[in-house]
Amino acid sequence: MEREFRISILGCSAATPTSLRHTTAQIVKYHNAYFLLDCAEGTQMQLRRMKIPLMRINHIFISHLHGDHYLGLPGLLFSLHLLGRKKELHIYSPPGLQQIIDVHYTTSGLKPSFKTTFHDIQQGGERLYHDKYLCIDSIEMVHRITCYGFKVSEKAPERNIKKEGILKYTIPVQSMQSIKMGEDFLTADGEIIPNCELTTEPHKPRSYAFCSDTAYTESFLQQITGADVLYHEATFLEEHAAIAREKTHSTALEAATLAKKAGVRKLLLGHYSARYKDLSDFEKEARSVFPESYIVQEGDAVDIQG
């Protein structure tokens, strides 16, 4: 059965929050695990508002050390301590974040109730995390300071068991795992039961590419090619392309151009400059080159289905 793979948007504003929009943070929920991508100011409140359990987050990925992507982290860590967290927390980011957190801890005299392990990202394409079901790799962005996106990829799913096949051949529990992995089954009588009688094709592995702050670039095109869902920043509309270039950000049109070249199924736009009140032009502009473009805003959730 397909596991839940859901992206929840906690913030979508670029640089500075507005009265209605928080800055960047997203939750990737895969089955029972929660991964936090960026952690802007107010993230802990947004998590509570969206009823996402703070204590269930064990891995946090910070794209870069501009305030609008990490300033909610000290507050989240303080709250996890106050909530009595014991489990180790892993934080992945460009170098420098541990120093920031340490100075907050030292000044307030706080000794956190849990261990925090900081992992410095060294380059794009680095395998940061993996478990039985999925892996998370860094993607090198092009920005004013070192910045990484993240690719969350489901591993090849196990084949789906055909109940009638299993019952017919009274297959023992200890053989189930190898059958799910595609192996044939040898009965006590020496008969070989081909795997296709016992299982059906699983869904294609799903993936999500989160491309945080970046100028338009095709340098990581290969890494995001074929992703089911691509989030790509779209800070500006084409009418402000010159500012986008100056500030190493992208326009909605550029995000859509990359989505098209990468052959993704769906593009999510975000990281809107506070100058835009109405966001509908972002969708319009992006859809002119890639119809499956969608603006996302805080409170939105997108399910990635196979």
Added chain:
Amino acid sequence: MEREFRISILGCSAATPTSLRHTTAQIVKYHNAYFLLDCAEGTQMQLRRMKIPLMRINHIFISHLHGDHYLGLPGLLFSLHLLGRKKELHIYSPPGLQQIIDVHYTTSGLKPSFKTTFHDIQQGGERLYHDKYLCIDSIEMVHRITCYGFKVSEKAPERNIKKEGILKYTIPVQSMQSIKMGEDFLTADGEIIPNCELTTEPHKPRSYAFCSDTAYTESFLQQITGADVLYHEATFLEEHAAIAREKTHSTALEAATLAKKAGVRKLLLGHYSARYKDLSDFEKEARSVFPESYIVQEGDAVDIQG
């Protein structure tokens, strides 16, 4: 004429924010000036929501370096930079805050567009700020780490001009200031016009005492005596008095007891522990000893009138 003297509540939760309550921050607006007392995570959004102009804040007072009282400061400073602020900003706090801000600036490579001057508070009763109309002094709290409250006191107001007296004696503009200060007026003919013919009694100078995190103490009673409005933390109800003591916080009953002893006109309660959903018991408990007790929550504004 009495100048506007208004307290706006931006956050009222203790320790950790909830989905509905931000942690501590307040704005004192006096005439055209805005003073920020504490700056919890999300303060910049709260300022925008309450339509308080970020750029008009020139003085920020931080009571202590627990996260729930200062974690919104880096984000606010980043936003002021992005908004192109040029004017110097003054920040008053216990020692250590500059180090925290500096590490954020250094890591993000930010060179702010404005000068920030940090003033380390050394003791209670220190005059931190004064201008023509008011002064702000520190008040020493009793807490786990060094913590100060703030007393905002209006200076003795000028006397109110009687229009008919001014017209009758055709008093020149350059004499107005001394008359407002209480001096008599000498006419060209050498006649002395007593000040009481030209002015009326001004209102009594108003004051606001902000008592941030503290255990119950009468150590600063003298400093807050006679304040028009006292804000005193009330993290717990009496039923949790033991926890209040352990964590060096106060109960609603204790806040009210101090308000009564200090003979203030009105008590504002805040800094509620997240364990309480319904806050009405705080008011009930405090009013049992001091009837002019009021719970305040974010979005509330209290005008201090003479």
